[in-house]
Amino acid sequence: MASPVYFVDLHLKKKTSLLDKVEALLAALKLGDRFRRGALVGIKLHFGEAGNLAYLRPQWVRRVVDHLRGLGVKPFLTDTNTLYRGSRSDAVVHLETAVRNGFDFAVVGAPLIIADGLRGNSYERVELELPVLREFYVAKEVARADGLVVLTHFKGHELSGFGGAIKNVGMGCAARKGKLEQHSTVAPKIDKKRCVACGTCAEFCPVGAPEPAQGTKKPRYRINEKRCIGCGECIAVCPQEAIKVQWNEKAELFMRKMAEYAAAVLRPKRGRAVFLNFILRVSPACDCYPFNDYPLVRDVGILASEDPVAIDQASVDLVNRESGLPGSRAEGAGPGEDKFRKLYPGIPWEVTLEHAEEIGLGTRRYELIRLEE
Secondary structure, three states, rough: OOOEEEEEEEOOOOOOOOOHHHHHHHOOOOHHHOOOOEEEEEEEEOOOOOOOOOOOHHHHHHHHHHHHOOOOOOOEEEEOOOOOOOOOOHHHHHHHHHHHHOOOOEEEEOEEEEOOOOOOOOOEEOOOOOOOOEEEEEEHHHOOOOEEEEEOOEEEOOOHHHHHOOHHHHHOEEHHHHHHHHHHHOOOOOOOOOOOOOOHHHHOOOOOOOOEEOOOOOOOOEOOOOOOOOOEEEEEEEEOEEEEOOOOOOOHHHHHHHHHHHHHHHHHHHOOOOEEEEEOOOOOOOOOOOOOOOOOOOOOEEEEOOHHHHHHHHHHHHHOOOOOOOOOOOOOOOOOOHHHHOOOOOOOOOHHHHHHOOOOOOOOEEEEEEEEO
16 A cells, blocks of 8 residues: 655645655654654764765754644654764764754754764663564664654765655764664774874773784784674774775675665554654755755655655655755756666665565555645
8 A cells, every 4th residue: 555655845835844845744744643742762863974065954843843832742853873083073063063053952943862862872772583683783862762854865875876755864863883884794993003002992892892902013903803893983983094994785685684674663652753854955965064065956845654665665756856966966867767877876775765664664655645735
């Protein structure tokens, strides 16, 4: 059976704002039937890497917060720390970045909680027998939330072809250990040129995997791969940024793992999670870069659904119906042509949706319901 996906475009015929259209989408999702009064509901979003301006405007988020508060719900804004070193790699710099990007309580009307703790190692282990993985490391405050409203800036992505609701949940709700598991099957690697043998990695590692390298002219550390448990703690704490992820996972397996992580997050919240995809400023790459390139297509609109697979499939279809903007990386791609395949020819983006459907996360069949003003 097809899942309903609600849609609003950006045209305004009366004296209403685009925020009113978001309100209409929220009303269509009947959140009052999903969340009990007093429920602690996480609004999952990306606060924006410093220097990147493609993230969602705080005003969109404020309308969601106000709607939830009107239902007697207690909303909070949340995201997890990044695996790589950047402006969101621990809770302190993450919150500083969020506030600088406009996600302050005075603007959004809700507190900000980094779901996987100070350094990304606060998680709950979830057991679920799926085709690829059996154990999942879900950010603790996401796991403990009574429900989720997932707000996603829909875009291209260099590893999965596109970034939508499934990626926002699968990667974005995993603790650092879970992120590393999705990206790599081997231990992190220490850059011998950057390492100064300060011992910080060894101090914080829970199993003593970093150890002094033997027989080297310059003192440095190495990772004992037999001891390493893949938590990624050393990546976060190294003051020299000498410890790197070995990005060795093949695209197809990465996408399957990501879909399975989304299932681990969402199955306990069945009926208590909804998704909004904003097809605006559709940038060619992940919002985790400290910049954003020219958008691929014109701004299309906003979608809402309780089905993460259906909303992502609808988002892909709506983008592909557009013409690539002149000067963009999709230039020359006409209506009906695959913009994401043009961006990343070697990435079979369909794998994420196919695998998500296979494991029961949702359906690729959808009914697009346009909401009138």
